[in-house]
Every structure is written in structure tokens, then in C-alpha cells.
Amino acid sequence: MRLGVCYYPEHWPEAMWKDDAERMKSLGIEQVRIAEFAWSRMEPSPGEYDWGWLDRAIDTLGNAGLKVVMCTPTATPPKWLIDRHPDILPVGADGRPRAFGSRRHYDFSSPSYYEASKKICEAVASRYGQHPAVAFWQTDNEYGCHQTVVSYSPAAVKRFREWLKARYGSINALNIAWGTVFWSMEYRSFDEIDAPIGTVTEAHPSHRLDYRRFASDEVQRYNRMQVDIIRAHSPGRPIAHNFMQLFTEFDHYKVAADLDVASWDSYPIGALEEQWYAPEIKQRFLRTGHPDFASFNHDVYRGMSKLPFWVMEQQPGPVNWAHWNPAPLPGMVRLWSWEAFAHGAGCVSYFRWRQAPFAQEQMHAGLNTPDNRLDIGGGEAAQVAEEIRAVLAADPHANDAVKTPVALVFDYEAKWLFEVHPQGADFHYPRFAVEYYSALRSLGFDVDIVPVHAPLDGYQLIVVPPLPVVPDDFAARLAQSGAQVILGPRSGSKTADLQIPANLPPGSLASVMPVRVWRVESLRPNLQEPVTFAAQADGHWPRQGYSRHWRDLLDLDAAADDAAALEVRASFADGHPAYVKHGAMHYLASLFDDASTAALFADVAREAGLEPSLLGDAVRVSRRGGLTWVFNYGPQTYTLAADIPDDALVFGSREIEAQGVAAYRTAAH
Numbered sequence: 001m002r003l004g005v006c007y008y009p010e011h012w013p014e015a016m017w018k019d020d021a022e023r024m025k026s027l028g029i030e031q032v033r034i035a036e037f038a039w040s041r042m043e044p045s046p047g048e049y050d051w052g053w054l055d056r057a058i059d060t061l062g063n064a065g066l067k068v069v070m071c072t073p074t075a076t077p078p079k080w081l082i083d084r085h086p087d088i089l090p091v092g093a094d095g096r097p098r099a100f101g102s103r104r105h106y107d108f109s110s111p112s113y114y115e116a117s118k119k120i121c122e123a124v125a126s127r128y129g130q131h132p133a134v135a136f137w138q139t140d141n142e143y144g145c146h147q148t149v150v151s152y153s154p155a156a157v158k159r160f161r162e163w164l165k166a167r168y169g170s171i172n173a174l175n176i177a178w179g180t181v182f183w184s185m186e187y188r189s190f191d192e193i194d195a196p197i198g199t200v201t202e203a204h205p206s207h208r209l210d211y212r213r214f215a216s217d218e219v220q221r222y223n224r225m226q227v228d229i230i231r232a233h234s235p236g237r238p239i240a241h242n243f244m245q246l247f248t249e250f251d252h253y254k255v256a257a258d259l260d261v262a263s264w265d266s267y268p269i270g271a272l273e274e275q276w277y278a279p280e281i282k283q284r285f286l287r288t289g290h291p292d293f294a295s296f297n298h299d300v301y302r303g304m305s306k307l308p309f310w311v312m313e314q315q316p317g318p319v320n321w322a323h324w325n326p327a328p329l330p331g332m333v334r335l336w337s338w339e340a341f342a343h344g345a346g347c348v349s350y351f352r353w354r355q356a357p358f359a360q361e362q363m364h365a366g367l368n369t370p371d372n373r374l375d376i377g378g379g380e381a382a383q384v385a386e387e388i389r390a391v392l393a394a395d396p397h398a399n400d401a402v403k404t405p406v407a408l409v410f411d412y413e414a415k416w417l418f419e420v421h422p423q424g425a426d427f428h429y430p431r432f433a434v435e436y437y438s439a440l441r442s443l444g445f446d447v448d449i450v451p452v453h454a455p456l457d458g459y460q461l462i463v464v465p466p467l468p469v470v471p472d473d474f475a476a477r478l479a480q481s482g483a484q485v486i487l488g489p490r491s492g493s494k495t496a497d498l499q500i501p502a503n504l505p506p507g508s509l510a511s512v513m514p515v516r517v518w519r520v521e522s523l524r525p526n527l528q529e530p531v532t533f534a535a536q537a538d539g540h541w542p543r544q545g546y547s548r549h550w551r552d553l554l555d556l557d558a559a560a561d562d563a564a565a566l567e568v569r570a571s572f573a574d575g576h577p578a579y580v581k582h583g584a585m586h587y588l589a590s591l592f593d594d595a596s597t598a599a600l601f602a603d604v605a606r607e608a609g610l611e612p613s614l615l616g617d618a619v620r621v622s623r624r625g626g627l628t629w630v631f632n633y634g635p636q637t638y639t640l641a642a643d644i645p646d647d648a649l650v651f652g653s654r655e656i657e658a659q660g661v662a663a664y665r666t667a668a669h
């Protein structure tokens with residue numbers, strides 16, 4: 001567990017660098033990320049490099065005892081490069097190139113950019129690969145930020161055709177897979193296929209889905225090129241990329257597979273403002289962020305990171321980019337930092353050292369104000385640094401991994417498919433995944449977030465948010481895991497080619513869940529269809545709840561060998577099953593209200609042999625090493641349960657004040 005910071009020596013007079021470095025060190029910061037946007041200073045004109053300033057900046061940081069995370073600067077190609085190769089600019093869905101003048105103005109498929117990137121990566125990696133102060137690397141910055149994964153340039157279309165050829169082999173196979181006979185869309189060769197934009201009405205959904213898959217693969221290819229170059233010049237130094245919060249435009253599992261560290265950029269308050277949350281939730285967590293949002297991301301990136309994941313950028317105060325930018329409550333920068341460590345983070349690095357007084361982000365806080373005084377976030381970072389030392393001194397294994405019995409399957413293609421073919425305008429996959437996660441967290445569970453191909457053995461409870469395309473072996477792996485399994489609506493509802501399965505949904509999952517979804521309907525946002533949950537012996541069910549967004553209408557397969565084992569556990573008002581159980585499989589035919597979802601998950605958890613706690617919406621726990629951490633996002637003091645002995649408490653106090661943190665020894669509880 002250590003702290004870091006993002007620093008831009010090129011933004012400040014050189015005379016300030018030494019003092020900056022020394023103050024970072026004395027604050028307790030150990031690593032400093034630099035140079036991800038500094039291309040125009042590294043190579044002011046084509047082929048004319050200026051390394052002097054960067055050499056001195058790295059030396060200054062190194063001399064102060066700081067470790068440098070060196071970045072490739074490819075998120076910001078300089079003006080001269082764009083003027084020489086305008087084909088670098090990505091092309092939007094309106095068919096127009098996007099302009100120079102901000103950042104990320106490049107197309108992953110542009111051959112000129114691929115070559116230019118190779119050159120600058122070679123130059124940076126060969127110059128600093130062996131520098132004693134350079135301990136880590138970051139590739140580029142936030143792949144895909146500002147909607148830049150998908151580009152519709154001629155270069156992208158050319159590569160897309162090749163991608164299709166590799167996937168389908170023959171044009172005939174593609175025509176069949178997509179079903180292009182519909183509306184006479186049949187192709188005679190791959191060269192006839194264009195980008196799926198500009199059509200009179202909806203472009204073919206399989207075409208669009210494949211374009212998204214292709215665009216995702218392009219990000220992977222581009223990142224791998226950078227990784228290969230860095231590894232060649234700087235073997236042994238871990239390579240990271242800074243992914244974004246709840247960002248789903250490319251398959252992060254695939255990109256992370258080439259990295260050592262999956263890191264992400266955490267802005268909980270900006271995220272709350274920009275995401276789907278209802279106005280009353282935005283109000284309630286206005287200055288804290290939603291209690292499950294950062295955690296969800298921690299668990300996503302922990303799962304895909306080979307080394308402990310990092311928070312590469314942590315919000316230090318108000319940001320500049322949301323519609324409204326409230327300040328975090330005092331204590332939140334500290335709480336977020338500890339929450340990251342309690343989910344297994346190896347480093348929390350604040351964005352940024354000092355607020356810049358110029359350009360786009362001049363309203364974005366740093367650990368220091370623009371006139372170089374420590375801001376509230378800076379003070380909290382110093383406190384965390386001290387606390388880390390104390391926690392590790394008391395228990396060097398405080399941040400060791402623990403095994404969790406609960407898994408949630410998270411899939412990137414699901415997002416693309418539901419976006420391409422929503423059927424209901426607000427069928428927003430990431431939201432539903434976070435809601436299921438939130439229900440689990442409100443019950444006190446730690447959650448592993450895993451891809452659909454992950455080994456599932458060892459889990460007792462597996463939750464699958466709506467998963468339209470399931471691999472052929474998924475049903476068997478779920479059954480073999482021995483876990484109780486909760487399947488969201490629309491699971492197994494499409495083939496990989498985006499067609500309705502021959503046996504109707506849930507497709508191949510019918511082998512373990514013998515139902516047939518013969519009709520579906522989507523519901524307007526204001527519609528709440530009543531659902532009656534059958535009373536269970538232990539009386540845990542709420543009797544009434546409601547369903548929203550979607551209904552799968554199910555036929556129970558009377559012909560199945562063990563049809564009698566199908567149990568209807570909840571019904572819609574018109575009598576259709578809303579929730580059925582078969583063996584260890586639980587199929588939800590809709591999304592339910594939060595209370596019903598949490599109660600249902602709690603009951604299934606008990607069937608899995610787990611004991612849920614009822615934490616409500618503002619207190620969360622996370623287990624790590626031998627400790628259980630408790631975080632209070634709410635406005636009131638929270639008192640630890642009476643059965644936790646006083647001598648188990650190792651951090652904070654029994655009375656956890658608003659925005660407070662405590663930890664107790666799990667073993668003793």
C-alpha cells in the first residue's frame with residue numbers, strides 16, 4: 001500500500017521542481033506519474049527531440065527518493081504530426097473528422113498514427129527504460145476517453161473488412177450469420193462492406209455489433225504494440241494503463257491481459273453526477289459519491305490485474321468536467337483512499353499535485369492550490385500516508401488477498417449488444433450490473449467481478465446480470481460450480497451473431513433452466529409492474545415488490561425430465577412467473593425494485609450457506625488480510641455491532657463518524 005501523485009513538470013517553472021519533489025516526499029508520497037501529455041515538449045518539431053528538461057525532471061524526482069511512473073505521450077499527438085498526417089484524426093458517426101485542439105484526437109486504425117506511435121514509444125522507452133528512477137510505465141492515457149474507441153475512417157473500414165474476413169472466412173458465411181437477406185442487404189464480397197453509419201434507418205445490428213468488436217480489438221492491438229516496445233527496453237518494470245470508471249467501450253479483460261497492472265481513474269463525485277442515478281440519490285450522496293461506485297470499479301480492475309491494481313488518478317477535490325462539480329466532504333479523500341486499499345489496491349495516486357491555473361482543467365482541484373498551498377485533499381493524503389505506515393507496522397499482511405465466495409459476471413460485449421439492439425431505450429447494462437453489485441454489497445459481501453470465461457469453481461453464489469450471449473460451456477460450468485446462481489433477464493437471449501436462439505431464450509441455458517421465453521416486453525421508465533413474491537418458510541420475502549424496464553414471459557418446460565423441480569417464486573400481476581428456481585439456478589424475468597432485489601439475493605445467499613448482514617445504503621464493509629474495514633458514507637455516526645470485541649478494533653473507533661473509517665480483526669469476530 002503506497003501513495004502516488006500525478007505531476008506535470010512541464011506546467012511549472014523548473015525552479016519549483018525540487019521543492020515540489022521534496023514536499024511530495026515529506027507528505028508520504030512514493031511514486032509520481034509523469035509525461036503522459038508531454039509529446040510537444042519531447043519532440044517540438046518532427047524528429048527533433050528535447051530530452052534535457054525531462055532528464056532533469058526525472059533526476060529531481062529520483063533524487064528526492066521518488067519512484068517515477070513514466071508514460072508514453074500518445075494521448076496527445078502534436079499539431080505538426082496532425083498537419084503532416086491528417087488521417088490520424090478519428091472520424092465520428094457523422095462521417096466528419098474530429099479536430100485538433102484538445103486530446104485523444106487519433107484513430108486506433110490509422111497506419112500513420114501506428115507508425116508515429118511506435119517511433120515516439122521507442123524514443124521514450126529507449127531513453128528512460130533503464131533509468132534508475134523509472135520504476136513503472138503507463139501506456140497512453142485513458143484509452144477511449146471522449147468517445148474515441150470507435151472511428152469510421154477509411155482506414156478503420158479497411159481494417160474492419162480484414163477483421164470480418166478473418167472472423168467469417170467467406171462472404172456467404174457472413175451473409176448467413178448476419179441474416180443479410182433481410183431487406184436485400186446481401187454482400188458479394190467483404191470489400192462491399194462499409195461502416196455502419198449514415199443509413200436511412202437503423203443499420204444492421206449484427207454489422208454494428210461486429211464493428212464494436214472490431215474497434216475493441218483495435219485498442220488491444222494498439223496497446224500491445226506499446227507494451228512490446230516498453231518491455232524490450234525496460235524489462236522487469238511493470239506496465240500499467242489507466243482505465244476509466246465504468247468504461248465499457250472496449251474489452252478491458254483483453255487489454256489488461258497484456259499489462260502487469262490494471263489501474264483506473266477514480267472520480268466518485270463526477271461519476272455520480274454523470275451516471276443514471278435518480279435525483280434523490282444524487283442529492284443524498286452529492287459530496288461523497290455513491291458507496292458502491294468506486295468499489296465496483298476496484299473489483300473490476302482487481303480481477304483483471306496481474307499485480308495488485310492501482311488507482312492511478314484519485315479525485316482530490318472538485319473536478320471540472322461534470323455538469324455540476326461539488327466539493328467532496330472533508331474526510332472523503334481519505335475514505336476513498338482506504339476503500340481502495342481495502343479492495344486490494346497497491347497504490348492510490350492523486351490527480352494532480354497542483355491545480356493548473358490555465359487551460360481546460362484550471363477549475364480542477366489538486367492536492368495543492370494553484371498558489372502552492374496544501375488543499376484539504378493534500379492534508380488527507382498526508383494523513384493516509386501516516387496511517388498506512390501504522391497499519392503495515394502492526395500487520396505486514398494487512399493488505400493480503402482474501403477469498404470471497406461471491407462472484408458477479410461482468411461482460412463488455414453485453415453492453416455493446418444491448419446498446420446496438422436495446423428494445424427498451426433505457427436497458428443500460430452497466431447500470432444493471434452495478435445495481436446487482438450494490439445489492440450484494442448492501443448485504444455485506446465482498447465480490448469478485450469475473451469475465452464469462454473465468455473458472456467458477458469455489459464460489460458459493462454467482463450473480464449474472466443480463467448476459468445476452470453465453471458461451472456454449474457456460475451452463476455446464478455454472479452447474480458444475482455447485483454455487484447458487486442468479487441469472488438476470490435476457491440471459492442467453494441471443495447467439496453470438498445477434499440472432500434469436502433456435503430454442504428461444506435462454507438458449508443454451510435451457511439445459512439448466514428449462515424455461516422458454518416466448519415473448520418479451522420493455523417498459524417505459526415510469527412503469528412499475530407489481531410483483532408478488534411467494535412467502536418463504538423463513539419469512540424473508542417481501543410480499544410485494546415491482547418490476548421495471550423489462551419482462552420476459554416464460555413458459556415452464558413441462559417436457560423437461562425434472563419439470564417438477566421448477567419452482568415459481570414470484571409472479572407478475574397477470575400471473576406470469578417473475579422469478580423461477582430450478583435446482584441451484586434462479587432466473588429473474590425482470591429487474592426488480594432495490595429492496596426486492598436485495599431481499600431476494602439475501603435469501604439465495606442463505607441457500608448458498610452464506611450469512612448476509614443488513615448494512616443499508618450508506619455503510620459498507622470490505623475484507624482484506626485479516627481485517628474487516630468499515631466505511632461510513634452516511635451523514636450519521638455508525639456504531640459497530642456489539643459482538644465485535646473492543647480489542648479486535650485496530651483502526652478508528654467503534655463509533656464511526658460520518659465519512660469515517662474503521663477496521664477490526666476479522667478472525668476475532
Ligand code: GAL
Pocket residue numbers: 141142145265267313319320321351361364
Ligand atoms: C482523467 C484524465 C486526466 C484528467 C482528469 C480530470 O480522465 O486521465 O488527464 O483529465 O480526468 O478529472
